[in-house]
Amino acid sequence: MAQAAGTTLADAVRAEVGAALAATDAELARRYPGDPGTRQPVHTVYVPADAFGAGTARAWGDEALALLDAHAPGAGALTGVLGLPAALAAEVHDRVRDKLLREPVEDLRIDFEDGYGVRSDAEEDAAAVAAARAVSAAVADGSAPPCVGIRMKCMEEAVRDRGIRTLDLFLTTLLDGGGLPDGLVLTLPKVTFPSQVAAMARLCGAFEQAAGLPAGRLGFEIQIETTQAIVGPDGRTAVPLLIDAAEGRATALHYGTFDYSAACGVSPAHQSMDHPAADHAKAVMQAAAAGTGVRLSDGSTNVLPAGPAEQVHAAWRLHYRLVRRSLARAYYQGWDMHPGHLPTRYAAVYAFYREGMAAAAARLAAYVAGSGGAVMDEPATARALSGYLLRGLDCAALDGQEVAEATGLTRAELEALAGRAPGAS
Known part of the structure; x- marks a missing residue:
């Protein structure tokens, strides 16, 4: 009979340590719940409120298809413009066209801030109501993007009341028109101090109570567009304070390329998603948000694919490169400001996942089988x-059957390994 292993510490010591760390355990669970496990859109399309209607997403898809057919009508042409690997060219091109036909926009933000500007109260009131009615109509007929919502004006004194009224009108009209859509997203721009985030959280809670909604139904994104949102006046990293001030309502951090660059003194010719100032801000955001369940989105390029073919191709190459760069840095979402950005958004996303699928599937299959392989992976990997x-x-870069065949795993098993709640997607 094997001899029982001996220990030295008394059970009381272990119990004392557990009791001493109980509050820490609870705080870890509260602050770092992990990824929410739901689908994250690959982009956010911004449309000024006065230009939005129930058919906007479809109109963007149609314009994107027209540009693709005019300037890269086949797989070979798209490969020539973007430098896609020849082995992936046909698959990527066909998937991009299918996506533009089937679901051209994954996330749409109706903009009442910079893209809309300052209007009379009567005009903005009417636009807020019209936007909500158009969203309700699109949800009812099935044409709404999976995620849709508004960017209101910020919490600074000059526009605060206007932003609050627009938010109230939009949400109230949605409720009157059939309810809040499942994919509702609200965006709070130009955040400088945690108190502004706390005010937004208070507004959400007050609306829920007044409208009889479940507590926590409303969440919001925080736009990182000011230097104070990265480094506070006391020298501390500010992003964790912003997340904490949201009291569990923060859903994402969105980097604002041009406002942040300008705040850093970057000259307009050098304001870009890949500027060192942008990389620093996004690295801080990434570290602060890790494990919190708050997702990340990169910003946009203001170089539009318009004009003659050579100008469109140059803009596409830039956008494709920037999107691929963001993906490699674990920024899986970004802003698109023009229908012509959709072909290169999806081309970059699809190439990223299709290029890496075989290697990722093989490593995961080896890990599950415990057979090792060329790379020794750990649970986190x-x-x-x-x-x-x-x-x-989620974004249709890959098919369920090919992933199942390559990994030997069902989607439910993949979700379990990824830490997603079953069926959360």
């Missing part, structure tokens, strides 16, 4: 591999 494949499935 297996979680990342599963998340990578699930993201590819």
